[in-house]
Amino acid sequence: MVLFLSLxxxxxxxxxxxxxxxxxxxxLFLSLxIILIASAQTRHYLMLHSTDPFWLALLINSPTALWSMTGxxxxxxxxxxxxxxxxxxxxxxxxxxxxxxxLVGTLPYIFTPFSYKIEVANLFIHNMEAAKEVRFNWLLNNxxxxxxxxxxxxxYAIACLWMLASFRRRRRLDPNRPMVQGGMIYKxxxxxxxxxxxxxxxxxxxxxxxxxxxxxxxxxVSHYRELYISGGLLTCIPSLVLAFPELLYGIPRSREAAAGxxxxxxxxxxxxxxxxxxxxxxxxxxxxxxxxxxAAEEDPFGKLGQRVLDFxxxxxxxxxxxxxxxxxxxxxxxxxxxxxxxxxxxLKTKFVNLRNEYRVRDVKxxxxxxxxxxxxxxxxxxxxxxxxxxxxxxxFTEHTGCSPGEYIKKQRGEV
Numbered sequence: 001m002v003l004f005l006s007l008x009x010x011x012x013x014x015x016x017x018x019x020x021x022x023x024x025x026x027x028l029f030l031s032l033x034i035i036l037i038a039s040a041q042t043r044h045y046l047m048l049h050s051t052d053p054f055w056l057a058l059l060i061n062s063p064t065a066l067w068s069m070t071g072x073x074x075x076x077x078x079x080x081x082x083x084x085x086x087x088x089x090x091x092x093x094x095x096x097x098x099x100x101x102x103l104v105g106t107l108p109y110i111f112t113p114f115s116y117k118i119e120v121a122n123l124f125i126h127n128m129e130a131a132k133e134v135r136f137n138w139l140l141n142n143x144x145x146x147x148x149x150x151x152x153x154x155x156y157a158i159a160c161l162w163m164l165a166s167f168r169r170r171r172r173l174d175p176n177r178p179m180v181q182g183g184m185i186y187k188x189x190x191x192x193x194x195x196x197x198x199x200x201x202x203x204x205x206x207x208x209x210x211x212x213x214x215x216x217x218x219x220x221v222s223h224y225r226e227l228y229i230s231g232g233l234l235t236c237i238p239s240l241v242l243a244f245p246e247l248l249y250g251i252p253r254s255r256e257a258a259a260g261x262x263x264x265x266x267x268x269x270x271x272x273x274x275x276x277x278x279x280x281x282x283x284x285x286x287x288x289x290x291x292x293x294x295a296a297e298e299d300p301f302g303k304l305g306q307r308v309l310d311f312x313x314x315x316x317x318x319x320x321x322x323x324x325x326x327x328x329x330x331x332x333x334x335x336x337x338x339x340x341x342x343x344x345x346x347l348k349t350k351f352v353n354l355r356n357e358y359r360v361r362d363v364k365x366x367x368x369x370x371x372x373x374x375x376x377x378x379x380x381x382x383x384x385x386x387x388x389x390x391x392x393x394x395x396f397t398e399h400t401g402c403s404p405g406e407y408i409k410k411q412r413g414e415v
Contacts, residue, residue, distance in 0.1 A: 071156025305346035
């Protein structure tokens with residue numbers, strides 16, 4: 001069961017990274033964290049339960065250098081979420097010291113013949129007491145090699161919890177952070193950090209008693225209930241993210257940088273009202289432009305929601321059949337996860353629905369202005385951004401309750 005949960009966690013972490021990388025690149029650190037803990041948990045399970053030396057020989061010590069980065073992955077993830085940006089400074093190379101130290105120390109063992117690793121695996125299967133004497137790291141003995149790795153993980157987890165406590169004291173009254181989203185993500189980061197801390201403590205104590213026990217049989221340590229609990233909780237992390245993708249929105253931070261405000265469009269860069277932070281009125285905006293609800297206006301991202309609506313109205317990017325959320329993020333010069341938060345909590349709609357709404361509105365205007373003797377309905381739909389005739393008729397009917405032809409007749413009083 002534990003092995004299944006560990007493997008499932010790794011698969012879910014890869015799926016989470018695959019589908020959420022473009023939303024928020026901080027997902028990389030969270031996915032690596034899950035994979036590292038799950039693979040270490042798999043090794044631990046094989047040491048206690050496996051009767052086949054092959055897989056144990058593969059995992060028993062070779063990935064140790066990578067496992068030493070577990071705490072650093074947690075640190076990078078928490079920091080990136082709290083600062084709302086994924087950065088890697090030159091000073092962050094210091095966090096890789098445990099990796100390089102372990103890599104240098106374990107290189108001799110890594111390059112030993114696989115037949116020797118099979119012998120070592122058989123020792124763990126048949127004589128755990130004798131396995132204590134096997135040297136995996138020429139810089140540290142086995143006890144210090146294992147305990148130091150878990151101690152580093154514990155230290156990073158404590159540092160992240162301290163960072164979260166400091167963040168709450170400094171930022172709880174910050175008007176530029178959405179309170180509801182911020183509170184949810186804060187609790188999420190606390191839970192992840194606490195899980196990494198408890199996992200590190202569990203393995204630290206387990207290894208400590210293993211080396212301190214005068215005589216230890218495999219059967220004595222093969223029924224740890226905590227191992228099953230840890231596997232279940234680990235699986236919950238990517239599962240929750242897949243079920244509630246808003247967890248990956250992070251804590252969006254409203255940035256009023258000049259570059260962001262000036263990137264609305266080429267034409268708006270030199271607009272003095274835009275530069276000053278005011279949204280210019282659209283001279284050709286129709287009277288049915290969506291308005292933000294009062295509650296959304298109080299959100300620090302309410303202004304971004306209004307920018308989205310004004311930009312769609314003014315620049316009409318939806319006329320491009322390939323217009324996507326990635327394009328909108330690039331045009332507005334804002335992180336993509338900010339837009340996801342904005343659509344869910346401010347505009348209360350999906351990007352696709354808003355895009356189709358603007359396309360249908362443009363079609364309705366053109367249908368009443370066009371000379372149908374010189375153009376076709378399909379040409380109007382294509383000009384308004386619909387990629388195919390079937391999509392045009394289906395979406396138009398969903399929004400208006402009638403086909404384009406019926407809509408014309410109704411507006412002209414022919415029905």
